Amino acid sequence: MTDNGNPTGWSRRRFLQTGAATTAGLGALSFSGTAPTGFVRNAWAQDFRNNPGNSDTVTLGFNVPQTGPYAEEGKDELRAYKLAVKHLNGEGDGGMLNTMQPTALKGNGILGKKVDYVTGDTQTKSDAARASAKRMIERDGVVMVTGGSSSGVAVSVQALCQDMGVIFMAGLTHANDTTGKDRRRYGFRHFFNAHMSAAALGPVLKEQMGTNRKSYMLVADYNWGWSVEESMKNVTEEMGWETVNALRTPLGTSDYSQYLTPVRDSGADVLFLIHYGGDMVNSLTQAVQFGLKDATVNGKPFEIVVPLYSRVMAQGAGEAVAGIYGSTNWHWSLQNEGSEAFVKSFGEEYGFPPSQAAHTCYVQTLLYANAVESAGTFYPPEVIKFLEGFEFTGMGNGDTLYRxxxxxxxxxxxVVKGNDDPQSQFDLLEVVKEVPTEEIMYPADLYPGNLGPYEV
Amino acid sequence: MDSLLLQLLNGLDKGAAYALIALGLTLVFGTLGVVNFAHGALFMLGAFVAVSVNKLLTISQKVRDESITAFEAYTEKPYLEIWLGDLGTEIIQWSVPISALVAIPVMLLIGLVMERGLIQYFYKRTHAEQILVTFGLAIVLGEIIKVFFGANPISQSAPPELSGAARLGAMLGLNENLVYPWWRLVYLLCSFLIVSSVFAFLKLTTYGMVVRAGMADREMVGLLGINIQRRFTVVFGIAAIVTGLAGCLYTPILPPDYHMGMNFLVLSFVVVVVGGMGSLGGAVCAGFLLGILQSFAAMSWVKDIVPGIDQIIIYLIAVVILLTRPRGLMGRKGVMEG
Incomplete structure (x- = not known):
């Protein structure tokens, strides 16, 4: 066709064929964008994406980092999700199902449907996480997506879930953005955030290290790191500290030597390591190798602070964590009914206590299940309305409000500190202070954002 | 001043790794004329020799941990500690230096198998085909390691005697605060030893002299009745040892994963190109040079002027060198040009 004098290479027949195919394709796309293309059996119910209808099972999507710098946390999240599914289906000892107040959960699945799940690997990368979440929603038909652990991932998956009309129960994500400027109607975060970490840590740091300090920050270069940097600066500068420098390091850096070297020369006497997971294990161990922990600067002992701390990281870093302050969402040594029940079932299943990431993921799964059970439907707007303003207790953190x-x-x-004198192999962090909710509360419009509509 | 000195040390350290890999790469290219993209995989395999040795030394028995009451917890007690007591503990702590000794025969074997089993069939093929087959080999080796060890980095620790910080400042009569990790100094020292022994082998022994003669004129040496092919196979083995040791000793600095070879491969090719294809001295010098420049580029005042410079400095330098000296710093005429 191209050599008969037609300069564009298009014939009338080919044009018509292509046109017809494009129209059909666009039609199919626009249709599947709003409703499932399959035949919906209980068509009398509100129609929505991945309505389980009369099916005996309901599928949840667990989207966690199984590779990349946060892989260890991801593995622990997956363990917690599997445990939560077990408990929801009435297997095992029930864990927090027995301590959660108020609850509509009966241990017979969700609304009588057996809970099933699919897993995905976010690779600690936003694009991979979105692709994986999309696959779960489109191919596996999940009613809810949950997972972490990176705020970059959480923000992008949350936005995708909003667009696709599927609820996202965030796992470990600590940036202010997740429920700040990037908040979404379909996204919920049980984990705390950078603002709360700073508000909780500030007074303790002041008490321990005084008001005349110079700080140096090494910051993971993405939305979470920036958020913690901003919040920590606000709090510490307000109490008289000076920030000498905040140096941004790429996510997944393994050799921090070139970033740690200038710290000594800068005159700083406190180092904030705003890293998480494997990155934190590397940066902290190397900071200790470079002798920073034993140094004396400006006549004061040099201090290292890790704003977001976890047991998994402490285990990775080993003895390096002793005496180092940080904050955490939850810790397995807490003595309350919910925590004890969870630690017992998790420990019996896996042989070691759960991390804060595992805790938040377990709780999120139960909260979603309870919201569906209480609302009496999987229809997302109704589930969302139930969760908004939901107050509960008995899940390890005391009284909790979903604002x-x-x-x-x-x-x-x-607020926790690396244990100087561990009593057991898991006794790595010591809880220094339990900061009450009033002290870390902030107005919702401090980080303005738009939740978006219920119906999508 | 102190921070300049420390960044210099950091750069030397990084440069040492680059130089060792690039040295092996040039050795293979110069003798066999093969562009070996599986070279990074040898670095990675060397690192995993350390991981494997550590795993073997710490085969453990599960012991009930009585200090945990909430559930049944177990600790792992290595058999070596059970049998040998404190000596066992020390052997485990020294696993990285021990694995360096193990790595020498293991890497030699891997090198010989690689050369005899695959590479020898590609001597007379084009560079493009060599690149494809060795790149494929690198992927296969990486995936094999992934199957056995998983995708995540496995950290290794230096012996406790060498894991602290050396008080360089106090030793040299400079600022008291000037300290540097012992293991990194050990790594630097080891790399100097390895580089100088390779050069000594090539320059001072008859065997090395024949190899050099073969590099210069393979046909002539062959006509003199010397089996140059066998010597080149041995050189490939030596290159594998050099690279493997670089990887093995690097494990306490950088927790190894299956992909680390690829990251270093790209860098070491840049090093070879900057140093000049086929020049052993060039590869070593360029390795140290690029390592040092990369460290200085990470200093905060440099980053203030050009943000992100630490990420691209190596490639920037490569571009500049190739524009001004197309054969690299010490490149010879006629190498990879026809």
Whole structure:
């Protein structure tokens, strides 16, 4: 066709064929964008994406980092999700199903449907996480997506879930953005955030290290790191500290030597390591190798602070964590009914206590299940309305509120310190202070954002 | 001043790794004329020799941990500790230096198998075909390691005697605060030893002299009745040892994963190109040079002027060098040009 004098290479027949195919394709796309293309059996119910209808099972999507710098946390999240599914289906000892108040859960699945799940690997990368979440929604028909652990991932998957009309129960994500400027109607976060970490840590740092300090920050270069940097600066500068420098390091850096070297020369006497997971294990161990922990600067002992701390990281870093302050969402040594029940079932299943990431993921799964059970439907707008402003207790953190305005959960925050004298192999962090909710609460419009519509 | 000195040390350290890999790469290219993209995989395999040795030394028995009451917890007690007591503990702590000794025969074997089993069939093929087959080999080796060890980095620790910080400042009469990790100094020292022994082998022994003669004129040496092919196979083995040791000793600095070879491969090719294709001295010098420049580029005042410079400096330098000296710093005429 191209050599008969037609300069564009298009014939009338080919044009018509292509046109017809494009129209059909666009039609199919626009249709599947709003409703499932399959035949929906209980068509009398509200129609929505991935309505389980009369099916005996309902599928949840667990989207966690199984590779990349946060893989260890991801593995623990997956363990918690599997445990939660077991408990929801009435297997095992029930864990927090027995301590959660109020609850509509009966241990017979969700609305009588057996809970099933699919898993995905976010690779600690936003694009991979979105692709994986999309696959779960489109191919596996999940009613809810949950997972972490990176705020970059959480923000992008949350936006995708909003667009696709599927609820996202965030796992470990600590940036202010997740429930701040990037908040979404379909996204809920049980984990605490950078603002709360800073508010909780500030007074303790002041008490331990005084008001005349110079700080140096090494910051993971993405939305979470920036958020913690901003919040920590606000709090520490207000109490008289000076920030000498905040140096941004790429996510997944393994050799921090070139970033640690200038710290000594800068005159700073406190180092904030705003890293998480494997990155934190590397940066902290190397900071200790470079002798920073034993140094004396400006006549004061040099201090290292890790704003977001977890047991998994402490285990990775080993003895390096002793005496180092940070904050955490939850810790397995807490003595309350919910925590004890969870630690017992998790420990019996896996042989070691759960991390804060595992805790938040387990709780999120139960909260979603309870909201569906209470609302009496999987229809997302009804489930969302139930969760907005939901107050509960018995899940390890004391009284907790899911604030309607930004979908952020509010509960006490723990300030922890690396244990100098561990009593057991898991006794790595010591809870220094349980900061009450009032002290870390902030107005919802401090980080303005738009939740978006219920119906999508 | 102190921070300049420390960044210099950091750069030397990084440069040492680059130089060792690039040295092996040039050795293979110069003798066999093969562009070996599986070279990074040898670095990775060397690192995993350390991981494997550590795993073997710490085969453990599960012991009930009585200090945990909430559930049944177990700790792992290595058999070596059970049998040998404190000596066992020390052997485990020294696993990285021990694995360096193990790595020498293991890497030699891997090198010989690789050369005899695959590479020898590609001597007379084009560079493009060599690149494809060795790149494929690198992927296969990486995936094999992934199957056995998983995708995540496995950290290794230096012996406790060498894992602290050396008080360089106090030793040299400079600022008291000037300290540097012992293991990194050990790594630097080891790399100097390895580089100088390779050069000594090539320059001072008759065997090395024949190899050099073969590099210069393979046909002539062959006509003199010397089996140059066998010597080149041995050189490939030596290159594998050099690279494997670089990887093995690097594990306490950088927790190894199956992909680390690829990251270093790209860098070491840049190093070879900057140093000049086929020049052993060039590869070593360029390795140290690029390592040092990369470290200085990470200093905060440099980053203030050009943000992100630490990520691209190496490639920037490569572009500049190739524009001004197309054969690299010490490149010879006629190498990879026809």
């Amino acid at each position: 309607a305005a930004d979908h952020q959960a509010f509960k006490p925050v723990l």
